[in-house]
Amino acid sequence: MYFELKILGSNSATPVFNRHQTAQTLQIENEFFLIDCGEGTQMQLSKYKVKISKINYIFISHLHGDHYLGLVGLISTMHLFGRTKDLHIFGPPGLAEIITVQFKYSETVLNFHVIFKVLETEKNEIILRLPNVTIETIPLFHRIACCGFLFKETPKKRRIKKELMPEGISLQAIAQLKKGEDILDANGAIKYSVEELTWPRRKSCSYAYMSDTSYNESYLELIKDTDLLYHEATFLHELEKRAEDTHHTTALQAAQFASKAAVKKLVIGHFSSRYKDLTPLLQEAKRYFKNTYLAIEGESFSISDE
């Protein structure tokens, strides 16, 4: 399973030091999910060679401009490039109105359908099930309605041990074994054993996106054991009060959260424009959670399923 996060931008509020605002893609097999879409995202997609025609699902965490202002431009470009496929956009109440009013005044009639799913940001819910992945919201604690997104790969089937397959076994029986079910004979005894004839399931990959939010453990259990966690770390911990006032998180807190949730890897982002050098944020987080990385645009984080 190809499961890779690519950072397109991770600055907060304003674009500075050549750092763009929040946007990232998660590639799961051949599907590219776009998560947040700050101003200039279409240029970043082009720069980092993500084909916009491959994006069918867009997730917007909240309606601060640095997380969605690139959306109308991106949709317009999809239209001009001749898209006909449906586009699914998940976002808080108001997003549909914002998009619709702009296409009304530009008198744009899109060649494709945009299907808005309005998110209820205050509770965890499954918002999309695809063959390879299930996506659910993570309620966040920001100044306005805001949620993160949890991508969980569909549990994998067990892999059969080909060399041990009995001659003449039916395809139906093999499918049953892959699901983890023993095959019984007429007397109810085990004829073909799952344990003997298959390898254990490979672990399913998971990714949690959490921006913007104040430090809050309410949904820690939901994130437990996630392979990869992107958590905002707007400030150094010396600005804890400022983080609290603005409903953001410090690098130290992001690392504490990652540690308590026992995630495998932490990527921090949503950097305040006051930090030209991001090293202190990384150092602060690494003291509490060693496996931490900076969300630098253009960088990718791959999750292996082995």
Next chain:
Amino acid sequence: MYFELKILGSNSATPVFNRHQTAQTLQIENEFFLIDCGEGTQMQLSKYKVKISKINYIFISHLHGDHYLGLVGLISTMHLFGRTKDLHIFGPPGLAEIITVQFKYSETVLNFHVIFKVLETEKNEIILRLPNVTIETIPLFHRIACCGFLFKETPKKRRIKKELMPEGISLQAIAQLKKGEDILDANGAIKYSVEELTWPRRKSCSYAYMSDTSYNESYLELIKDTDLLYHEATFLHELEKRAEDTHHTTALQAAQFASKAAVKKLVIGHFSSRYKDLTPLLQEAKRYFKNTYLAIEGESFSISDE
């Protein structure tokens, strides 16, 4: 008089080949006028070292995204940078609604006033008079309500010939001479002659911005003798039919217009994304109007008042 146009972007429709969408600043003395504001304009302003705090007047030609999508991000950044000065935005009906709905959902209360002036795009009108410059609309012929902008420097005063100034002449008399009025004695005879004691007025600078539009000579007289004309030239003339259908202009037509209007210099822009190399557009225009330049982002066009 410092009078300089700076190109921040001049691609049409979509950003490609590292070319941004339409935006430019006109600097007249210490005032920076922003004309159109495509996606990413705030990054372009930063890249080309125009301080956003110096922009007090923004002019939006029409509500196609490539001409205004950078506006909300720019206003947000002005807010975050602590602006308190009024901001004046001139644009077609609908622009205020588009901006307002976005700040409503982001729950942003700006630290400064945004004053919208709704443009009546179908007739020429003066929309702003400042001490140094008068700005009027140029009705354009596009698919939706659209107008250009004509910047005319306020007529200059005559300069006095200091070495010829009679002793004891009053400040009031000097002011009168600068305005071009002779000073008469009690009998109505010329006491101090404007012709003798002053130099002719320096020519006032002017700049006309015309994008997007089909070829149309209705307002040619308005543009007559303009120092600098920016005219869209979306296509080569071999695509004249396509230009007509989409209400755009070809490079040849832009040059013809410049020639008929007897402007001093022509800058062409709003290039179709189909042209990676812009040389053919320049060559085509130059055949009909020699003093033509490409609107390449980062380039400046200065107008001298000598």
